[in-house]
Amino acid sequence: MSAPLVDIRNVSHRFGQLAVLKDVSLAIEPGSYTILLGPSGSGKTTLLSILGGFITPSEGKVFIRGEDCTAVPPAKRPTTTVFQDYALFPHMSVGSNVGFGLRMQGVDGATRAARAREALALVGLGSAFDKKPHQLSGGQRQRVALARALVVEPAVLLLDEPLGALDLKLRRQMQDELKAIQKRVGTAFIHVTHDQEEAMALADHCVVMNDGRIEDEGAPERVYARPATRFSATFMGESTLVSGTVAAANNGTVTVATSEGPVLLPGTSQTGTRVALAIRPEHLVLGNAAGTIALGLARVSDVVFQGSFKRVLAVSSKDPALHFIAKVPAAASVQPGDTIAVSCDAADIILLAS
Template sequence: MNAPLVDVRNVSHRFGQASVLHNVSLRIEAGSYTVLLGPSGSGKTTLLSILGGFVVPTEGNVFIRGEDCTAVPPAKRPTTTVFQDYALFPHMSIGKNVAFGLRMRGVDGATRAQRARSALKLVGLADAFDRRPHQLSGGQRQRVALARALVVEPAVLLLDEPLGALDLKLRRQMQDELKALQKSVGTAFVHVTHDQEEAMALADHCVVMNDGRIEDEGAPERVYSQPATRFSATFMGESTVISGTVAGSRSGIITLRTPVGDISLPGEATPGSTFSLAVRPEHLLLGEPAGSLGLGEAVVGDVVFQGSFRRVLATSKRDPGIAFLARLATGSPVASGDTVAVSCRPEHIIRLKD
C-alpha cells in the first residue's frame, strides 16, 4: 500500500484542562478533496490548525510526504491555509498580496510578478493585479486568497470555512469553482465546514467529526446512504430515527420491536440487543404501496414548500416522540392535520450503531 500524502496518527489535544481531540487518526491521499464536517466544538478547526502547524498536538504525530511535521512551523511545512476572513493586506495591491508568500521565500521580483499573474488567471482575476482588496467583492477576495495560497505550490491546501461569509447564491457558485480548481491543479484540499450540503457538493472524502472524534469517513455517497452511527445519520442530512429491541432472529430475518410496531428485516442479531433504524426523508412514503414496510399512522403537522419539493413533518400516532420527516413532490396532496399511513421500502432502511 502506498503511503498517504498526509498521515495523522493518534492525535489528541488539550487546551488547558479541556480535551478537544481524542486519539484521532486520518489518512489523506494526494489529489483528494477532503472535507472535515461537524458541529461547533467537534474539533474540526483544531485538527486543521494542527495540519497547518498553528497548533502542536498534545499527543500523536502528523506526517506529510512521509516526514514528521508535528512540530514544524507553518512557514516551513508544505501546506498553506485560506482563512474565513481571507486575511488580505489592505495596503498592498492584489498582485503583491498574491506574491507575498513567494517574497518570504526569497523569490526575485520578476518571477514573483509572473507567478502571481498566472495564479490570478487561474482563479479568473487576471485583470485585478493592480487593484486593492477594497475594490473587490467578497467572492473576488476569496479567489485572491486562493491564488495567494496556490502560488507557492503547496502539497496540501487547507481551507478554514472559506465560504462562510458569502451569501447563498455566491457560496454555491464558489463551491463549483473550488471543485473545478482542485481538479485543475491536483493539489490535495482539506476543507472545514459545518454545512452538510457544502460537504456533499465538494468532497470525495468526507470526515464527520463529533466531540473531538471521527464518527464516520468515506465517500460522501456512502456516508449519506449508509452512515456508520446515529450521529452521522442525523448530522449528514436529515433522518427519521426509530430505536428498537430485537425480539427474535431466525433464518436470516430479524424481528425488531419498536414504538411504531414490529419491523422485520434481513440480517442477524442477538435477541434482546438494541439498535436504531434510520430512513432518509426522500425514502419515506405517505401511504403503503405494494412491497413497502408499514411504519404506522401519523398526523401531519408542518408542510413547507421548498421549491423542488415539499418538506412534510408528521407525528406518529403510536408514539408522539417520533417525528416522521418526508420530502415529497410539490404536487403531493397532503395538508396539515391529515392522518396518513407511513411506510418505506425495506432496502431503504439504514441500520445504525448508537
Template sequence: MSAPLVDIRNVSHRFGQLAVLKDISLRIEPGSYTILLGPSGSGKTTLLSILGGFVTPSEGKVFIRGADCTSTPPARRPTTTVFQDYALFPHMSVGGNVGFGLRMQGVDGATRAARAREALALVGLGSAFDKKPHQLSGGQRQRVALARALVIEPAVLLLDEPLGALDLKLRRQMQDELKAIQKRVGTAFIHVTHDQEEAMALADHCVVMNDGRIEDEGPPERVYHRPATRFSATFMGESTILAGKVTDARDRTITVTTPVGPVLVPGTLPAGSAIALAIRPEHLILGGAAGTAGLGTAKVSDVVFQGSFKRVLAISAEDPSLQFIAKLQASATVQPGDTVAVSCDTDQIIVLAD
C-alpha cells in the first residue's frame, strides 16, 4: 500500500474549553479530490485551517509527503489555499495577482510572467493578464484565485467553500471546471463545503463530518447508497428513517418491526437489535408495486415541482409522526390530499445501527 500524501493522525483541537475537533484521523491519497462535508460547526473549516498551517492543533500530528508539518507555517508547507472571498489585490493586475506567490519565492519577472500566463490559460483566462480584478465577473475572479494557487505547484490545494458566493448556474459551471482542472493538473484538492450536491459532483473521496468527528468517508456513491451512520444518511441527501427492532433473523434475512408494520430486509443482525431503516426518496414507490415491501399508506401533504422530478411529502396513516419523502417522475399526477400505498424494493433499504 502506497504512503498517503496527507496523513492526519489523532488530531483534536479546542478553542478555549470548546472542543471543535475530536480525535480526527484521515488519509488522503495523491491526485484525489477530497470533499470535507458537514453542517456549520462540524469542524471542517478548522480541519482545513490546520492542514493549511493557519491553526496548530491542540493534539495530534499532520504529515504531508511524509514530513511532519504540524507546526510548519503556511508559507513553508507544500499547500496553498483558495478562499471564498478570493482575496485578490485590487491594485494589481490579474497577472500580478497570479504571479504574487512566485514573486515571494524570488522568481524573476520574465519567468513569473510566463508561468502566470500559463496558469491563466489553464483556467480559461489567457486574455485577462493585464486586466484588474474589478473588471472581471465573480466566476472569473474565482478562476484567478485558483490560478494564483496552482502556479506555485503545491502538493495539496485547499479550497474553503470557494463556490459559496456564486449564483446557482455559475456554481454548477465552476464545479465542472474545477473537476476538469484537477484532473489535468493531478494535484490533490481538499475542498470544504456544506452543499451535498456539490460534494457528489466533485469528490472521489467524501468525508462527512459532524460535531468535530468523521461520521463517514469513502467514494460518494458508497456514502450515498450505503451510509455508515444515521447522520450520514440524512445529511448526504435526504432519507425517510424508520425506527425498528429485529424480531427474527434467519437465512441472511431479518424481520424488523417498524411503526408501519414488519419489514423483511437482507441482514444478519441478531434478534433484539435496535436499528433504523433508511430509504432514499428515489426508492420510495407511491401507489404500491408487486414484489416490494409494503410500508402502509400515507396522505400526500405537499408536491413540489423541481424540473426533472417532483418532490413529494406524505404523512404515514399508521404513524402520523412519520413523513415519507419521495422523488417521482415530473409527469407523475399525484396531488396534495391523495391517499396512496407506500412501498420499496427491500434491496434498496439501508440498515443502520440505531
C-alpha cells in the first residue's frame, strides 16, 4: 500500500492551558477531497492551520509527500490556502493576483501571465484577466482565489470555509464547481466547513471532529448511513435518538429495552450496556407499515414544508423527552396536533454506544 500524501501523526495543540487538538492522527490520500467537519471549537480550523504551516503543533508531526513539514513555514511547504475572505489585493488586476505566488517564486513575467491565464480559464474566468477584484461578484472572487492557489501547483490545497460568505444559491453552485475543478486538476483538497450538507456534496473523505478529536471518518455515505458515534449521528445529518439498555444479546441480535418497548435488532453488545438507537428522518415511518418495528405513538408538534418533502416533528406519548424527526412526502396529510403511530425498518436503525 502506497504512503499517504498527508500523514498527521498524534498531533495535539494548546493555546495556553486550552487544549484545542487532542492526539489527532489522520491520513490523506492523493487526489482525494477531504472535508473537516465540525462545530465551532471542534479544532478543525486549527488543524488546517497546522497543515498550512501557520501554527506549529504543541506535539506530534505532519508529513507531506513523506517529508517532515511540522516546522516548515507556509511559503516553503507544498500547500496553498484559500481563506474565507479570499485576501485578494484590491490594487492589482485579477491576472496579477493569480500570478502573485509565481512572482514570489521568481517566475518571469511572460510565464506568469501565461500560467495565470490558464488557471483563470480552469475556473471559468478566462476573460477577467485585466479586471480588478471589485469588478467581480463574490462567486467570481472566490474563483480568482482558487486560481491563485492552484497556479503554483501545490500538492495539497487547503480551503478554510471558502463558501461561507456566499448566499445559499451561489454556495450550491460553487460546490458543484469546486468538485468539478478538483476532479480536473487531481490535487488533494482539504476543506473546512461546519455545513454537513456541504460536506456530503463535496467530500469523498469526511472527517467529523468534536472537542479536538476525530469522532468519525470515511466515505460520506458510510458516515451518514452508519455513524460511528452518537455525536456523528447528530452532526452529520439529523437523527431521532431513542435511549435504551441491552436486555438480551444472542446470535448476532440484541434486544434493547426502551421507553417505547423492546426493540430487536441485528448487532452485538453486552447485556446491560446503555445504548442509543439512531434513526434518520427518511427512515422513520408514520404509521405501522408491514414488516416494520413499532416505536409507539407520538403527537405531532410541528410540520415544516421544505419543497420536495415535509419535515415532521413529533413528541412520544410515553416519553416527553423523546422527539421524533421524520421526512414525509410533500403531499402527506399530517398536521400539528395529530396523534400518529411511528415505526421503522429494523435494518435502518443504527445501534450506538450511549
